[in-house]
Amino acid sequence: MSAAVGIEPLADPREVQIADAEKPDIYQRTWGLQARVDGTVTFEEYVHWAKIERAEEHEANRVYKEMQGPMSVAKVIKGRFSKGIHHEEKKRREAAQAEAIRIARENGTGTDSEGKEKSDAVAVPTPEGAVSEEEWRVASRALRTASWGTMFYLITTDILGWSTTPFVFASVGYGPGIALYVVFGICAAFSGWILWRVFLGLDSSRYPLLSYGDTFFRVYGKKSRHFINVTQSLQQFMTVSVLILACGQTIAQLANESICFIACMIIFMVIGMTLGMIRSLQRLGWLANASVWMNIVCFMIIMVACANYGIDYQAVFASTLIKVIEPIRTFAGPPPDAFQQQAFGFAGQFNGINSLVYSYGGALLFVAFLAEMRHPWDFWKGMLAAQSFICIVYIFFGAFVYGHYGQYAISNIGNAIQPLRLQQVNNVLGLITAFVACLLYFNIGMKTVYIEVCQEVFHWPEITSKKGKLLWYALGPIYWIVAFIVAAAVPNLNGISGLVGALLILNFTYTFPAILYIGYRCQIDAALPGEGFDPHTGVTTRHDSGLKRWVRGYxxxxxxxxxNVIYFLGGLVCSGMGTWAAIEGLIAVFGPGGTVATSFGCAAPV
Structure with missing residues (x-):
């Protein structure tokens, strides 16, 4: 239910020039990180190099599979802590080269110096300061190490939020609940497919795509990229703040409020600062893996509790409009007003639908995930597996708990189960999984701030350089501290984050991918015979431009x-309705009789 952003940039030379001796027929220009948002690069050039990149990746993947051989448990464990296939490949090449030199010296008749001269004689000379094609390619792909299996765990960690699913069924009933989860699951998968296709069509080592905003830059220009980057940074920052607040509440509950609430939030913040030093998503893969399984254990605990024990009605009365204990009721269609938890009529049903729509939010991070894949063609496997798994979990868990709790299936279902010990175990596991998600959002959000603001605007060094790493370690704690201050100081942060979710999470997942694909498809299809990019001269040929070209492509x-236009408009409608609901809620909270209480204090917020 989230969304994001920039990733750790590829270890790419800042202004690399490929050795002319190796590529004499290719037009030379600046490639790599600095060129990825170069306004002089045309759409056709991005497409040209992307096609070459995909072909090279396909061949590299074939060789990689042959070298890996059959998969084993030991290889899987080793891979989790590996520096990546490109690092391992470099070590193998160096070892092979050293062995070849040793054999040559043993078989030769000259001295070591003569052997060295022979070795040097076979080397291809390159201009001073130039980098060979092979060296440049290895450097540019150094951090592209993640597999589609890692994608499954990262996407599942990013999106999976099953705790509100019983509330959705309690709001709309069995039939609409199942149907809507399937429909929106298909829509979310379609959005992921769009981002995958656009990435494959525009990304290359020469012009890497690192963030959601980069895709809009290459299709619609600089202003669209700035808009996307600002909004995604805001969304991810708010997500981190909300999780700090929520996890602080969980810690306080586990401590029976014996620890000051503000101290509980500080504890979570300090842990986040420490583990936030991890910069690569590959390193987060094993944490995401563990998080998925802990999520499964959590909802199994809740299912066992609701099937065998009673309901904590006090938790229900404190958070819903329901104030009396009645027989449990379930409905195939929308429940009557007397059984609605948050509001009456359509507003009551829409509250549930709103939660359902947000539960698939997470497409914002897909480009960042793709940018760290060794073989991006395989992304669809991880995404399809993750989206299918998430949809099945949502329907099964939501319907199961609703069947046992009926109208008492509240949104914070973990607080309504009994006995207390099961509730505490569930809260501990929930705290860990929330922390992993928070770490993921911080990782992507922080990279967006560093790359798009610090590096691009203030000209800080690349994040892969030594100085860049030190600045990352220094800036990370500041990010956590500011997020903590917002979490503690803003009254009703959850309500405000709901507004941000309606405006941003929903649009990043459904609305923006649709309009992105329309622009991408129009530019691809508008090409006429004789048009395109010439890599030998660096010239892009177009026979026309303007509205006529866009209409032809459309x-x-x-x-x-x-x-996609219909899909785009549907996303806007959902966003508008969600925004309306969030604003109405904020008016009720901050209006007469509302509250402006903050979390700076020992008492947990209501």
């Missing part, structure tokens, strides 16, 4: 583009 696949 009409080539008008049915696909029209479907």
């Amino acid at each position: 009409m080539v696949n008008w049915h696909i583009n029209t479907m």
